[in-house]
Amino acid sequence: DQQVKQNSPSLSVQEGRISILNCDYTNSMFDYFLWYKKYPAEGPTFLISISSIKDKNEDGRFTVFLNKSAKHLSLHIVPSQPGDSAVYFCAASARNTPLVFGKGTRLSVIA
Amino acid sequence: DTGVSQNPRHKITKRGQNVTFRCDPISEHNRLYWYRQTLGQGPEFLTYFQNEAQLEKSRLLSDRFSAERPKGSFSTLEIQRTEQGDSAMYLCASSLAWGEETQYFGPGTRLLVL
Numbered sequence: 001d002q003q004v005k006q007n008s009p010s011l012s013v014q015e016g017r018i019s020i021l022n023c024d025y026t027n028s029m030f031d032y033f034l035w036y037k038k039y040p041a042e043g044p045t046f047l048i049s050i051s052s053i054k055d056k057n058e059d060g061r062f063t064v065f066l067n068k069s070a071k072h073l074s075l076h077i078v079p080s081q082p083g084d085s086a087v088y089f090c091a092a093s094a095r096n097t098p099l100v101f102g103k104g105t106r107l108s109v110i111a
Numbered sequence: 112d113t114g115v116s117q118n119p120r121h122k123i124t125k126r127g128q129n130v131t132f133r134c135d136p137i138s139e140h141n142r143l144y145w146y147r148q149t150l151g152q153g154p155e156f157l158t159y160f161q162n163e164a165q166l167e168k169s170r171l172l173s174d175r176f177s178a179e180r181p182k183g184s185f186s187t188l189e190i191q192r193t194e195q196g197d198s199a200m201y202l203c204a205s206s207l208a209w210g211e212e213t214q215y216f217g218p219g220t221r222l223l224v225l
Contacts, residue, residue, distance in 0.1 A: 004153075032212050043115075043202050043216035044154065089153050098144060098167065099204075099214060101153030 003027045004092050006102035015111045019077040023090030023102055026071065030092040034099070035064060035075045038087045047088075048075070080109045113138060115217035117203050123223045124193055131189045132220045136205030143186050144214060145178055146202040147171065154202050160186060161208055193224045 005024045013019045021035075031052040036044035050057040050064045050073070057064050063076045077084055087106050091099040116135045124130050136143045141162050146154035157176070158168045162183035172178075175193075180186040190197055200221050204214040 034213065036216070041219075041221065043117075043204075043219045046213055046215055049213055091153070093212060098156035098159055098169075099146075099154070101155070103151065103153050 004102040010106040012108045013080045016079045019080045021075040029094040034091045036089045117217040129191045134203030135185045140205035141208045142206045144204040148200040198224045
């Protein structure tokens with residue numbers, strides 16, 4: 001039973017446009033959510049996080065939105081750049097427990 | 112840069128051999144995690160330590176796997192009698208135990224069992 005789901009395996013976006021990556025979760029105990037970016041043969045790199053007490057967190061071009069009632073979060077990247085092309089993982093945890101990851105979405109930003 | 116480091120980065124071994132991986136966490140982090148990632152999947156939790164205490168093990172961690180963190184600093188993950196199904200990327204992450212819960216990952220060790 002997947003507790004964190006990323007239903008889009010891949011996404012293509014033109015350079016300069018907005019990229020929206022989605023993530024759904026089932027465990028209502030999750031209270032901390034993170035997005036990681038991963039290049040091939042490297043470890044995941046932390047991008048941005050959000051606590052369940054917030055509904056939005058912004059860091060430069062990256063914004064994460066959390067909708068607790070829908071158990072849904074999304075990552076917005078504006079504007080998208082070719083260097084953003086990577087696999088993006090959504091992860092969640094419940095009060096200092098190990099992270100549960102989705103399967104990832106491969107983002108391709110086309111110049 | 113004092114991020115998480117892992118050694119070796121790559122390991123090729125024959126089925127039945129033992130392998131050991133090392134992880135050095137960010138120095139002030141007292142929590143250390145091991146994950147495994149296979150193709151097309153997200154990282155899956157294996158085990159974690161708070162200081163030198165191993166607090167949780169996943170059911171993915173068979174009895175051929177053992178992890179240690181003897182002085183609460185670096186950690187080792189050993190796989191005995193490797194099988195082809197053990198081929199994966201083994202990832203280490205660290206975090207503070209209180210306050211910020213963000214886990215920072217190392218570059219991983221890619222294991223190939225022939």
